Structures are given as structure tokens and as C-alpha cells.
Amino acid sequence: MTVESATQAIATANRLPDERGRFRILKRFTTPIVVVVVLALLLLWVSSLSLDSIEQRxxxxxxxxxRVGEHLSLxxxxxxxxxxxxxxxxxxxxRTRSRALRGTILGIANVxxxxxxxGVVILLAIVWQTGYTTALVALVIxxxxxxxxxxxxxxxxxxxNVRESARGMGMTPNQVLLRIELPLAVPVILAGLRTSLVFCVGVATIATFINAGGLGDMIVNGLKLQRFPVLVVGAVLVACIALLIDWLAGIAEDLLKPKGI
Known part of the structure; x- marks a missing residue:
């Protein structure tokens, strides 16, 4: 290999980390950029319309x-x-060895x-009450x-083997759980929380059926009153919130994940 080709190879190798870093930064901020562009286009479109009195309300x-505050709160x-x-x-x-207990709780969660x-929202409203608390319980379920x-x-x-090594070092079961198992399980747990957040954003739109507010009010009003701009704005806002929350959850997942995993 000549000196010139070796120098070129070294320069290429040094450029790779920089390019990867730029790609990661671009990838990380793609979602908020897309959301901002979509919201800006939505604002321009609504501003160009002649709204009647119902739409203006x-x-x-x-x-x-x-409505956005209610939706985010839920x-x-x-x-x-x-x-x-x-x-x-x-x-x-x-931790439990009881298959009956494990099967019962998992069965209830699966239901x-x-x-x-x-169905969950309406059933709870029928047997209990309408309002914010009922919608909250339905979302948790x-x-x-x-x-x-x-x-x-x-x-x-x-x-x-990791557990056994920790116990061999004299750790108690609780110490093994808190210092070893939970930190190693954090990425998987956070992925589940991320999924639940996106679920909640979508399901919160039907909270309007039991008088719990949220952006579902706009979507339902747009459908009932045949006001297309109201329907579109409500649907786009829900989609943007879902994208932003998923993006924030992804960043939290990267930050909270133990180093080296």
C-alpha cells in the first residue's frame, strides 16, 4: 500500500464516525421536524378557509x-x-411460583x-359514572x-449465570433485583411503556363519548356537524401528539438504557 492510499484510508476512517453522528442527529430530529411542517401546513390551510360560525367556535x-391539555392529561x-x-x-x-396467580392476573390483563x-369506556360509564376519572380507569385497563x-x-x-454470580458475591435477592435484574430489564420495560403511551393517545380520543373531553370532541363534532375542517384538524392533532410522544419516549429509552446494552 502506498503512502497516499494509506492516508486516504485513514481520512475515510476518520470521516465515518462524523457521518454516523450526523445521521443519528438527523434521525433523532426527523419526527419533530415532520410534525412542525405538518402543523404549519395545517395552520396555513385553515387560515385560507372561510369559516362559518360553527367552525369558528x-x-x-x-x-x-x-382540548389538547385534556388529551395530554389523560x-x-x-x-x-x-x-x-x-x-x-x-x-x-x-417471582411467584403460583401458576394460578400468574394465569389469573395475565388473563385479566388480556381481557x-x-x-x-x-366497549371498555362505555361499559365503565354504564356501571359507574361518566367523566374524567372513568376515562382514566379505562385507559389504565x-x-x-x-x-x-x-x-x-x-x-x-x-x-x-448473572444472577448466580451476583448471589455468589453475597447479594441478597432484593439487591440482585434492584442492582442487576431491573437495570438489565430497563430497555424491555421502557419499550412496553412506550407502547402504552401511544395506546393511550389513541384511546383517549373516545373519552369524549363519556364527557371526559380531549381531542375526540373535535373529531366527533366534525363528523356530526359535517364540518370537514374541524374533523381534519382534530385528527391531525391527535396524530401529531402520538408521533411526538413516541419520539420523546424513544429519547427517554436511549437516555435511561444502561450503558453497554
Whole structure:
């Protein structure tokens, strides 16, 4: 190999990390850029329309901000409750030797996931009450299974030799769980939480049927009143929120994942 070709090879090798870094940065910010462009185009389109009095009552900043706030509140609170409830339950089920207990809880969680979301919301409203709390409970029921299942899978896939090595070093079972198993299971658990967040964004749109607010109000009003701009704005906002939440969850997943995994 000549000196010139060796120099060129070294220069190419040095450029590769920089190019990979630029690609990662571009990939990371693709979603918010797309969302901003879509929202800007939506704003331009709505601004060019001649809105009637019914559309003006809905397509204004006060109304949209209120509905977006309600939608985000339902999504974030429900996801937080799912994390608080499903992760400890998954840890318990991964530790128990009772197949009956494991099968019962997984069966109940599967019923919540398999039942259509509208059915869960309406059934709870019939037997209980309408409003925000009922919608929140319905979202928790519907989004519970992915986090529960991923918690169990994440703990079960930890190598048995790693556990034995930790115990051989004198760690107690609780120390093995907190210092070894849970950190190794974090990527799988976070993937389940990410799935639940996106589920909650979509299912929160039907909270409007039980008077719990959210962007579903805009979609339903647009359908009932035959107002196409209202329908489109509501649907696009829900899609953008889902994309942004999934993007934020992906960043959190990268940041919280233990180094070296």
C-alpha cells in the first residue's frame, strides 16, 4: 500500500464516525421536524378557509388549547398509573411460583387488551359514572398489558449465570433485583411503556363519548356537524401528539438504557 492510499484510508476512517453522528442527529430530529411542517401546513390551510360560525367556535386557540391539555392529561396520568401498577405486578409475577396467580392476573390483563376500547369506556360509564376519572380507569385497563408483559419478559431474559454470580458475591435477592435484574430489564420495560403511551393517545380520543373531553370532541363534532375542517384538524392533532410522544419516549429509552446494552 502506498503512502497516499494509506492516508486516504485513514481520512475515510476518520470521516465515518462524523457521518454516523450526523445521521443519528438527523434521525433523532426527523419526527419533530415532520410534525412542525405538518402543523404549519395545517395552520396555513385553515387560515385560507372561510369559516362559518360553527367552525369558528371550534377552530380557535382557546378551544384547541383546552382540548389538547385534556388529551395530554389523560394520556400522561394514565401512563404514569400504568407504570406504577404494572411494573410492581410484573416483578411479583416473575417471582411467584403460583401458576394460578400468574394465569389469573395475565388473563385479566388480556381481557382488558382484547376488549375493544369503546366497549371498555362505555361499559365503565354504564356501571359507574361518566367523566374524567372513568376515562382514566379505562385507559389504565387498556394499556396495562404491554407494560406488565414486558416487565416479566425483561426480568426473565436476564441470564441465570448473572444472577448466580451476583448471589455468589453475597447479594441478597432484593439487591440482585434492584442492582442487576431491573437495570438489565430497563430497555424491555421502557419499550412496553412506550407502547402504552401511544395506546393511550389513541384511546383517549373516545373519552369524549363519556364527557371526559380531549381531542375526540373535535373529531366527533366534525363528523356530526359535517364540518370537514374541524374533523381534519382534530385528527391531525391527535396524530401529531402520538408521533411526538413516541419520539420523546424513544429519547427517554436511549437516555435511561444502561450503558453497554
Amino acid at each position: 371550534t377552530l380557535n386557540w382557546t378551544y384547541i388549547t383546552l 394520556t400522561v396520568v394514565a401512563s404514569a398509573l400504568v407504570a406504577v401498577l404494572a411494573i410492581p405486578t410484573g416483578i411479583l409475577l416473575s 382488558g387488551q382484547a376488549t375493544p376500547a369503546v 387498556y394499556a396495562f398489558l404491554p407494560v406488565l408483559r414486558n416487565t416479566m419478559i425483561g426480568l426473565q431474559q436476564v441470564d441465570a
